Amino acid sequence: MNDKDFFTRLIYGLIEGKDLPYLAMKLAQSIERPVIITDNIHRILVFQNPSDLSHEINEFFPVPYFRINEEQLMQGDPTVLSQGQLESDNNSITYSYLPLQTAGKCLGYCIVLDACNSSISSDPTPLSEKDKTLIMQAAIALLLVLKNKREYSLGQEQFRDEFIRDVLYNNYDSKSNIYEKADLWHWNLQGPMVILVLECKLEKIRTARDLIPNSFNNQPPISAYINNQLTIILNMKNLKKRKQRTALNKFLSPYISQLEHYETGEIEIGVGSTVSAVTDLHLSYQEAKVALELGKVFNHRPICFFEEMGFLKFIFTQPAMELQDFSQRVLGPIIENDLETGGNLLDTLRSHIECKCQIGECAKALYVHENTLRNRIKKIEQLTGFDLRRVDHMVNVYIALQVLHLGIET
Amino acid sequence: MKSIFFEFNPNRCLGCRACQIACTVNHDLHSGIYLRKVTQVQYKSKDQIANYYLSLSCNHCANPECFRLCPERAYRKRRDGIVIQDDKKCKGCGVCTRACPFEAPVVNPKTGKTIKCDLCFDKLEEGDNPFCVASCPVEALTVYKRTTYEENPDLVKTLPGFPRIQITRPSIRYYPVKMGVQIGINLDYPKEVKEDE
């Protein structure tokens, strides 16, 4: 088969409506090796001819990042191909790969594993020059497909995001209206659902969205980007109440480690309560957002469940001015004293609470002598008139501090 | 889709309350209840006295508590970000008036139902400014349209005196307060009232 023919065939296939799997399959067949196509976050989109691979390969296939010269890619220069190695417990596997990059953006990777169908041979020969030419030709076709897909999905995403936004902000009149539209995208919005809202570095929110695991409770999560936050709808169908939390944690912990891996910055996730109908989704959504903000205040990071916030959530829906007045009344004397004397009783109080009121621990944290600390606490008690050993007094001080914190943070 | 926001410049606001009254009369509220309120903020700041006004109505929050807690589902948030309340669904229970940390929704004694600033969206749709904005003689209060991505870096989310509870994520943006020079202000006033000789 002539090189030209291969490329023409791929393009012709595309014209006939074939997709990524076809391209990957053709490539795998031609070079007689398994081929993996991943997206920009290394999620596997296609895996052709994986047979007999001794490695277990799951959702992702990470490869080392590097940038290529796009000019070389266009000219089919095979030197842009890189080598990599996948280590696992008992053996390793080498591979060649190529970032599918255009206009400086990496849209995915084309990976060719150095493993053969065991039926042929167990020791792969290195890629021939011809194989490399084929890979380079396939890369162009793959790039074309990925680019189209991306554009299409961005466009689609906007529609979907707006639809979800409307559902979550109560901009629909009837359930049937919602279902009708959801059907368009094969979404199942029936049954109990829960909403997660996620915040991370703004410029990484796209990545965070791409990284959402493929499935939860055997259904694809639905996501939307609203108000600089990522919103995820999870279907809880058939999940018993007590299983829900476990399922959520199981879903979230690998997700969070993925996010950390991609350096998405400090992550905060708020989780609403489970609602039974789509028309109540807005409730779960608002709760998730409130939970997220409360999580920041009370340092429930990275996940804060609305239902766990107990009575604190009631406090924070009080008129804001009253809250501030309250905080001012409780802490005002300390703040004033600090201003006048240049002291830092407020920080002392904060540390004291952070150290669970343990004098020893707190003294260490503040680098002061225990007696100094005791004196300061006495001073605080004098100024505020609260007895910090009494729970009812402590509650006031604690809340006042949080309110103050809330103000400073923003 | 662009969202609509209030922008407020405390360095221009005169505290003249034209906005507050223009709003209230145009909503036929003639009994001293307001959808917009102008409040004075003052505090000592170094050796000066900060003194300015805030003109506040509903903040069309990203996380509207009114919306979360209304048992009648009377609230919704439009695509342009405006939080509106449906008079027909409202039963006048007043839950939202207590839920909103900014006390934006009020019960209209005339109808027994809650009423809240709707950013005069009908006027906006006709290309006009809301009553309050249109009445401000010095452009201290303005409305802006932008996407949530395009935050104006010169503006801030809160100012001293604005209830700073961010749980609801108010959409209003402020110009930071600028202070002039103040001469002859004595902040170490005597503890005893002295004779004004």
Place this chain on the structure above:
Amino acid sequence: MKKLTYHNVCTRDCPASCRLLTEVQGGRVVDVKGDPLDTFTRGYICAKGYSYPERIYSPDRILYPLKQRKKGSGNWERISWEQALDEIANKFITISEGYSNLLPVCLDRYLGNLGILNLNVAAFFLSMAPITLMVGSPCVSAGTDGMTLNYGFCKKPVPEDMLNSKLIIIWGGNSAWTLPQQMHYIYEARKNGAKIVVIDPILTATAARSDIYVNIRPGTDGLLALGMAKILMEENFLDHEFMSGYTHGWDKYKDYLTTIDLEQISTQTNVPSAEIHKLACLYGNTKPATIWIGLGLQRSPSGGQNVRAIDSLAALTGNIGKQGGNVHHISYEVFMNAGELARLQLPWGLASMPEDLKNSFRTIATGRFAELNNLTPPIELLWIAGRNPVAQDQDSDTVKNTLKNIPMVVVADQFLTSSAQYADYFLPVSSSFEHEDAVISYWHYGVGLNEKAIEPLGESKSDFEIMKCLAKAIKKIQPGFTDFPIESDPRQCLHQELEPILKQQEISSIDKLRRQGARIQLSAVPWQDYSFPTPSGKYEFYSLKAMEHGLEPLPIPAQVTAKPASYPFRLMVVRNYATLNSQFYNLPNIRGLESNSTLIIHPETAAQKSLEHGDKVKVYNQLGEIEMHISVSLCLPHNIVVAYMGIPDNHGEVINTLFGLSETDLGEVVSGCKGLTFNDCFVNLVRME
């Protein structure tokens, strides 16, 4: 139902005189807004303007003539117009027969309504045998006298001239609240690089928006100006050309300035001397610089001299007659251009009355009710229109007692004001939306025609109508008693009044004024010709006329009054953004802005008196006591307490109960009597349970 739009003008005693667009539906005013074609206001009106529909249809409005059984009893009875007018007409006749003159008849009218036709009230009372007139101005007379002594006449630049200034000193005025539209021009000037300075005892809304705020002890403005003048002289910021050619008395003024001690001025004014120095240099260095003298500072015991001293700064630096320079205060020029009625606009009217006519009247200075109470022949009938002396004049108790003593008091108004409570007859006046009229602004000289948008409510009538009806009733009894034209038509009357203006502007009919308005063409920048109508023909630092009125010929302020020992707090009344004197307090939407009757005090005062925001206090002095709620503010000095002008206390008592009769140094030159002071009153307060 179709909405009709009418053109109106706000008739409050306010510099803006906004042109309004009134929407009427089914004969009812549904909306009032600013007219965007109004050049000065650009369509921006104030909170009061927006409240008009509420005011027109206020349930408090009285729509029928009333008669009170016993003054102050509140025992009112509705009567017919016929009965009211007949009884009043008969009183005129009885007085005239009993005394063979009309001196027992007294008129007290002022600017509760700026409509020109309202001056027909004065015209009516001038159409009979001489009566007793209350003359003068409770508002601006000391300042206008000061200006007149220095310049020879009261002129000012057009408001937009501030756009040309590089320095704007707002001295004793709170534009943000009293003329918010002007702040637009001030902010624009700032955009062009101008600095804004505010000199005020209180950190007002305007002061808080300025570049430099100078906190000054109340009433010592003249001293500060003298200090600045000394520095301008010493640092040689003087415009010698202007001074040598067009001023009078500089040598004497100079000698005086050398004698004054800056340190002493600093102590007296409360402004550090280094800052006085900086301020003077800023003014001397920046050209053009303008000063806006607010009305507040001239309501003090040396208000007139204070204005003269401030004026002198403009003369020293040659800012007079320059674009973007000059002093903004008040213009009387504008009334020279209207017809006869407008010239009656007090106080200017009296001074211009022919001498013989003036002498045949008995005149009582405005607000001097104690005097009114003690006349021979005594006052038998007092007519009050466009005025609320109990709330506006000093010593409200004396005003009340005088009203109680006068056998017949007639109040024509829209509401049962605190003065009306001491009336025998209440005559319901229609709002200016209910009759045609015109207003000329004394700030921007705009002339606006006020259409009749709706029929008069109930049986209310315009003041002009009332006067015509009264004239008719009197003539029925005694045909020659008055020559007031009972057939005169408001239209025609307006035409006569506005004719000079129409001619000047080549406007064919007054109907044209309705949509487009007009502005009396006065020179945008006064005194460009440097010709000053003073005795010397020059700007006078040294005024012999001042000496005739018992003052220093140089602008030297009188000593500041000492505080009575037992009343430690100076009470100042300031204007509120949503009320005008005693007007508008009764509307729920306005009341809702400050839910209580408030006295503003400093936190230190609150601490000293164990008071918290919202507490009730008794405010008292030798004259009386009133009950208010306090509000705590950092914006005033600790020894000053502040209340809004005309504010009623918790029981409807007025704040002026606490003001003793106290006069300004000037006022007689232009308006025939001295003005009244409103910032040298002292009180104490005590917490109420």
